[in-house]
Amino acid sequence: MIYINQILQSVKDSTRIRIIEIEESYVYIVNIDANTSMPKKELYSSLVTDIEQKEWLIIADPFARAVAEEELTEVQIKKRNADWEIIQTYCLEHMNSLLQKNGREIKIKEIAEELNVTATKVKKILSRYWQRGMNKNAMLPDYANSGGRGKTKNLSHDKVGRPRRVTVNGEYRSGINITEEIKTQFEHAINKYYRKANNYSLKDVYHFILHDFYADRYKEDGEIQCRIWEANRIPSYHQFYYWFKKLEDPKKDIEFRKSAKEYELKHRPILSNSKIETNGPGTRFQIDATIADIYLVSSFDINRIIGRPVVYAIVDVYSRIVTGIYVGLEGPSWLGAMMALDNMVADKVEFCKLYDIDITKEQWPTYHLPEIIIADRGEFEGYAVAGLINNLNIKIENTTAYRGDLKGIVERKFRTMNGKVKQKAPGAIQKEYRERGDRDYRLDATLNLKEFTALIITMMLQHNHKIIDKYPMEKAMITDGIVPTPMNLWNWGIQNRKGRLRTVDRDILRLNVLPRGKATISRAGIKFKNLLYGSKRAIEEQWYAKLKNKSIDIVYDPRHLDKIYIMNDNGMDYETCILLEPSQQYKLDFLEEVVFQQQLRNELEEEERSKQVQLTINTDTMMDQIIKAAEQKKKQALHQPTSKKEKLAAIRDNKAYEKQANREEEKFDLSSTPIVIEQPTEIIDFSSRIKLEEQTQKKSLSRLMEKLKRKRDEEFGKDE
Template structure:
């Protein structure tokens, strides 16, 4: 059981004193230790502090119960309120709005009185009459806390006032028809339903009737009597706790509960919604006051689109040993004539891509489409190549950015069915059952009811038909439906009966074209596909038109020098952005759309981006994301290497500084140092040439040179006779330098 506490939770205490105590949680501290609660039926009193742990333990041990329904909940809108009611609410809210925000100070006795006194004094300042009293503020606060901490809780209880069609206050005399056997002690005269009884009725309906168990109203009455109209309890011989009810003449009857329920809770939609949920009500209990054909004047007034996964496994057209799974079938039906105007059989979806393919098929010529599968048809057999006035589809495919270009550019209205409302697309749903009924007896690989049951046959292994062949079968089924299927449940109009129009889709279509035309529209095939494709933004850069990391170009961009302007910063931010359409399956092209969606400029992927060719957008996005991941992953190691590099550079510089501090002669002036740059460079270059010069077949241990001395002189004398070429070069350069200075 969920025993977590939240603000506005209702806690009913079992065997409480006073009895039937229901408290509302007003505030919980940040430490989840203390909660302030308030009796929702109290005439007096103030919020009380309780430990959260104690309340949770009570709920866990079933000493207390969390109510799912709030008896004070009021579903109101401002349109349903009178001006007097709105003024009353606004006036009350203006008095306490500043107080209810001061939590938890307003709940403490030590600070509550002074806060309320400040509000009263501020309101009465400068007033000589109609002054505010503290009692009024306390009443507003109690009402606000008891009834859900919202502004509508401050609305007056005008429903309790007398008037025509309003409940009357009860007196001493029993209202209503007198009981026939009132003289019997076990029956009695009965009681008038009081305000306290009505509160019990509300609580009982919320607790026992509007819940998942879906008790009947009579069972609810019994549970209410046991819970709230007992005087004592007893335990039987087995130790079972049982309630002792008060005398019959002191408790309300089932008729009184039923009468109150029908008067106060006459909204059957609300009642069923609370018991079973909005989805179940819409699907199973709503009134069926219209048909699919309503609001359809003629062909093209509304198309219905939906998808299903066929109950058959297919094999690959490239290799019959490859089982590729179950295909997706998209079907589009014209509501007026029941003609199937578009179809897509493939592996995409259910998704916008599959819906896009079916919509494109609905608006294109069917002769060429059938020829692709080896089927020849006449132009009158499937004359559907139009866009409708409206398309009713599923929220998944037709909700979002993908269809936004359809509405303004092709003037097609998109209608989305509510969640779990397959009945809104009943024509398509019914046709899917027809398809499965036709193909089941003949197709190998069809899934039967015992599929995946223990001992059942694995039908996937029987697969023999590929997707091309399955599409051909679907086309034959559509031809049969459009041209021969008699719609026994179709409600023909009087004019149709007069013209002797059979309820066959093709005849209804032709009759509608002749008598109810004007809803169908035709566009060039490329324009339709342009507006069906997803749209996005691309950016003009110096390298090309950038979209998802790829670069494109087009003739218009080259003629108008888009890329040169982008590099020269001659384009504004808005000028750089382009509205484009694209097909994620063919990223080699994108299409720059005109503002009205009726023209486009085809852009080609640039050669440097050949790595993106023959890949779809999803593959490219994955590749870019993978490269970004590798980059991010390398940043840690790269940063470490960069830090190490800085340390190596600093080490070399430090060694250089240390060497310079020892070897630099401070007696040499700065001018002398600068003046000797050319001489020093030449000397350094000569020495490095000797060091850098190539020597082939060099040995690691050089062979010592043998010097043959002269007979009449020793080696030292012989060495002195050899000229020092480096010294001679230096002298010659110095002489040349001195001549130029003179």
């Protein structure tokens, strides 16, 4: 229902309106915060619908207050009575006309002429009457708002602020009663301010409530200001907090203030455990990856830091035993996941031996396939998973995004591992943010990839024999005296529970999960990752003799590049290609280190190429300078041949003359001290020297002509 004199506030823009009249299907409203506000006509049903949909909130009347007559000044009383007389005498009888938009301006002008005032004056009186409650005290002037900045405002005798549960002048002040309208205001403020990413506190929300619903608005220096009402007219913070706890929805609050994934990850109820979904070892394996909190160095150069490694781990849900690991620089990706799967079915004794760790088969007995693998989205959503599903009959269950809690067992293992690494290993990340002047922990990096892998293997072996806290033990386990360590649970589960353990030939698994690549056949061999391979089949079929390079599909293991494999058409076997002598130096290296070495070589070559570009430019510049100097010297020469024929005819003699001069200049003198013979200084006459050179050239030409004549005479004599 809507009532006359009721105050509504817009949820959208906090506009406040008063209902001043209701007739049939319409209501008349005015804006109580505007300087002057004339009535607007709205549909009754439309306004009721907006209120039901909480687009308009019912609020307390900001002008409803008890004003003691004796507290008013004579000026206030006189002003109020004068304006009230105008309303009673001149406006009430014309109220129907004043409510309607059509004809309102004409009626206001008539009233203004009758009162001998301006039409604006009449509008202000009417606005005050409608906006402030349509009673006599609505016409009181706002002298409390007058005055300059810094002057004391005449608010009231009551304390402004948090209500105190004490008596003031014999009156008990404990706030106001919380009505349904006030509860709606609280709910609106909680949705608008509290359930937002701004993360406002409850105190902030309470202050917003007072600002929006329990404050007078006025202008000061052209700006809208708010004055909170007296303490006995506003709800207290404790009242708001009490009703907030009743309206509280933790799930909704966290989802709106943080995110839905934050709630699912950290705050959702935990009413079950992972073991319930298994019936023995091998039913479900969880696989996940993490970036280790440590920086490593290159195995080629200990002074080169190569960054943080990626650690993959596969854990059996039933027993918590680690069934496979991978440590490298590739990932998180299918390549890293594939290598963890490969390690899952590997003989762990042989695997540990590669890292100089000797164990027995009983210390790490896992080399099996599971029925189900629980994994992250991404690595196990691509085409590479098809081989696992179709050929090995392994079901893949991908968790939803950002839900690491669904793989809680392996996630917890990673947290423990990183904590141990931080305690022991140099180069580990010690704290998230370094203070100014702190040493950079990356400079302490000491371990290379192989050494860090040995470190991880050591921790995994310890985990497999460590007691699991809060493990949901079965009665039969307790009866059999089983201590809940992964190794004990694994062995007990195999003997007493069904499980889903299966084995597979490691080569068959590799054919299904190993990455495929492209190799090129050339005269130098089969080239892959800039490494050269050879095979018996390639020699027999004379692949290397063909002039045109050919591309073929190969399968490779990134951890052991001493071999690559060419798949045969039947998909059941393959041709092995062995690393050739020029690439044997990389036989024991991981793919990551080979790639790093090649990148390092490319960087060095690229750096040198940039220097060579500058060298080429400098060389071209110097050559141009030499040529220009020679051309300039030629232009400035004193003697120029008279004809092209003369110039060409003298080439042989000129060369002989130049050779003689070079011999004189280039001859070796092996004496340790030069012999100096004093001679009188010779004064060179350049004109005489030029003439001498011309005479020498003429003599040379005459000798040449004589030789030619003799040659001609000899030939003529032979013919006769």
